[in-house]
Amino acid sequence: MQKYADYIEQVEIESLWSGRRHVEWNLDRKVNVLSGINGVGKSTILNKLVKSVGITGDIYNHLLKGVHIKVNPADATHIRFDVIRSFDRPLLNADMLSEVGANLVTELDWQLFKLQRKFLDYQVNIGNRIIAALQSGEPDAAVKAQQLSEPKKKFQDLIDDLFSDTGKKIIRTENEIRFTQIGETLHPYQLSSGEKQMLVILLTVLIEDNLPYVLFMDEPEVSLHIEWQKRLIDLILDLNPNVQIILTTHSPAVIMNGWMDNVTEVSDITDQNLR
Structure with missing residues (x-):
């Protein structure tokens, strides 16, 4: 066990x-x-x-x-455990590029691609737990449901705060992470290296779901x-x-x-x- x-x-x-x-x-x-x-x-x-x-x-x-x-x-x-390395080197694996799309050109792009998949799984898991809390019939069911959604909201708020100088904000109505900037929709792969790095770090932390x-x-x-x-x-x-x-x-x-x-x-x- x-x-x-x-x-x-x-x-x-x-x-x-x-x-x-x-x-x-x-x-x-x-x-x-x-x-x-x-x-x-x-x-x-x-x-x-x-x-x-x-x-x-x-x-x-x-x-x-x-x-x-x-x-x-x-x-x-x-x-x-998770491991984060900082060097945004070119992604050299041609097979990988053809598999996931040519818009992924660096190692940070590849990390973000994998994290997007894990983020979707995380949201499904949290959604199921919220539904179970609301259906439990307990007096504090609504409070527990709100508590379950807080980490995702905190993550979004942190990213919006960090990216505020460039006017980027996470689009909160989409399941995958997208940004809006002056009316334009941006994919994570269009961010700067520093923005990608911070997004990778905080998204990695989020999807561990508050576990040790x-x-x-x-x-x-x-x-x-x-x-x-x-x-x-x-x-x-x-x-x-x-x-x-x-x-x-x-x-x-x-x-x-x-x-x-x-x-x-x-x-x-x-x-x-x-x-």
Whole structure:
């Protein structure tokens, strides 16, 4: 029987880079920021941690050799997680392009395409739960139904606020995400790289449906305006207070809104004397 962990307590990596380093990182329940100069191993540590939980989140059967993680509760067998990488590179897979449409030209476009499908499933799930709440006959049925719809509304409000300088707003009468700007309808693929990146992050957080899970992010600040960088962590936690954030960054702005105590330098969690 699958039992899901709420968060990761500790990660230990043996023999990083052919035995020259040993990593032991105790993690905060909410926010963890891994920092350091280029080439020090931030992304390497994050990638090994991601691989250790397996594609399906099976932490019991898919542990990567030399990587050990402790979770809470300790007897959990799986963990929910998402991975967000920031680089908006060209989408080179020709078969993929022909399958989903030539208007998808970058990796962020492809992520948005997949998220749109998950967003539709999320809305069906929420809709069914709202109907069940209304049909329950309980005195507070209407209140419960409204509470179920609040996360989606909060997501839409956040995106409208972030995109307000350019006059873009989410069209709330459509099932898929579309925007209106000065009377014109825009697809998500027509947004700027920074707008796509923020949409990917917040949509990923939304469709986890307030469940406890881990959000891995590798330099999420790339393409984001500095004011968005400052708000990023707070926006994520506002949308899902049950998330655990584990990210790498080069940007001081990401931690400026009260997250400096959650920064860990790679040098502070590595033992370079092991051979």
